Amino acid sequence: MHRRTVLALLVTGALLTTAGCTVEKPSDDAGSARACGTGKDFLIGMSQANNAEPYRQVMNNDVQTAAKAVPGFRVVVSDAAQDNSKQVADVENFLTQRINLLIISPNEAKPLTAVVKKAYDQGIPVIVLDRKVEGEAYTAFIGGDNVAIGRAAGEFYAQTLLPGGGKVIEIAGLPGSTPAAERAKGFREGIAGNPKIEIVASQPGDWLREKGQSVADALIKAHPDVSAVYAHNDPMAEGAYLAAKAAGLEQKIKFTGIDALPVPSGGIKAVEQGRLAATFQYATGGREAVELARKILVDCATDVPRATTLDTTRITSDNAAEAYAKLGGL
């Protein structure tokens, strides 16, 4: 018991002294990070904020699939499980492994900024996906435009779904999250062209299917004459559909969502099967990130676009099957 303590101290000390004494070779890793060209092997670290959400699973899958098509690319994915500290450690571990390029979808901006800068300062190109970091120490940002997606949805309501006008219920995302605010703002811009459309209620569903269902249940009871439900994501739209079905109103009310994930539980299948009238793609940027990585590492491009905004695709029953295949449905 006592020797354990003494030895534990010794080992702790040894760990720290080894840490103090070992000499790193900074020249090596800086060199390997900068090397580019054809016929080489590249290790790409993909630091994911959270593997548990379907959207992020699809993002990982997009990166892996696209990377398989590039000779010499190997991608390793880490899961920070929504923990900023863990994501910092994940990136540090990638640096230890001397990755050639970092793709990161940060859990939050501020806590990840320092370690992203550390990687960038070591000469490692950094592609930031979906959520931003602060400052300028990264190579490129790729992400969707939630205002534009909300606007596309609003225009669809104004011109196609409810040209004659009608009452709309909005099921919003988590309060305080930027996508929720932006998807709400864009939608109001989009429906502005049709004054006969009225938003009669807006309540948060926190991005969750079950919350969307219970919120929609209450709102549909309060407004039985509603024509459509605009949900900020597909799971909440599906929840609203279930609530309407319980009230026997699922044929009378139209439902739309956002995200359009190409998975069996995603919005594209829901459109294909007739539950949703439409969904709007929120692209993961995974393929685009790998294409950018290819330009940087294989083509040795130095002048890559600093920010890429991804377009959205409107998915209705007309193009659902096609979109599912095109987006690499799982």
Added chain:
Amino acid sequence: MTDVRVPPPEPAVTEVPPAAGTVGLRGTAARWLRRPRSRRELVDRLFAVQSLFALLVVFVVAILASPRRDGEILFLTAGNLGNIVRAVSEIGIIAIGMTFVILLGGIDLSVGAILGLSAVGTATLLVDSGFGIVPAVAVVLVIGALFGAVQGYAVARLGIQSFIVTLAGLQVARGIARIWSGGLGIPIAYGDGAHEAPPAFELLNGSLNGVLPVPAVLFVLIGIAAIVVLRTTAFARHVYAIGGNEKAARLSGVPVTRIKVAVFAVAGLLAAVAGVIHAGQLNQGSPNDGAGYELDAIAAVVIGGTSLAGGSGSMGGTLAGALLLGILNNILALNNIDANVQLLIKGLVIVLAAALQKLRHGIA
């Protein structure tokens, strides 16, 4: 080093740890140099080094399993070893407080939430309230210690199980953190401006000599202090005594209530220390920080050989357990083991450690 004799935590009355007979670091050394007097003592000694032995095994395995680059063992690079201790420092500091609580026969589920509350408090006080570093940290540490003390009081005087009290404390601390921060993370900017923290606080994000991360150094220092406290003080013997047999300890004149309040206060204080470090490392305090850390800390204590039944265990074991978990995390990540498989492996290691514990009690 004090050699205080407390009334009678005699082996006959209370189940005391093997060390209790010879308190103090000198006594410890003497005991180890002696030949074992009985089979039980030999078994105890062998199992005593269990967590350390496990740590060494994992360390060696990590070296063997480490990826290499240009002949260099990546696991052994200075940056990586420093990073391991840095990454484990917050859990490790929490686990030190958790060890006292578990030795007492209790559990503390609130420490992760107190970490979040403290991180939010640190960020708010430094950035929004214009506090200096010392007053801000002092306020946060007092809040953490008080929070723990109140929980300890509820456990000791109201007789509610610590599991329940700290489960409630977890919710309360999370709630306060969310109210205080408005639900969002509070970023820390550095400078002399009105809404900027003193640049010196950014030290927590840096390293000594550019190699030793400051959080790692703090962890090791606090760990050494905790070992000394647990080996040499009357307070520690009281903790062991209560954990071994509370009624006997009470009858022997151990101030049970006071010790319980103090132990939970220490756990709260150390969680607050971890929260300050967290805010400094990440330049932000978020109300959800530290979610699930209590479970990692409990895992470190269990791997370190401390019995969840209370009354037996050691601080050195906990430090070894925390480092073992850190090395495990690191080597699995360096080999790019799938995140879900990592969870599985870590679960197996915890079960293995617990099984060894059981085996020990079966033999002895």
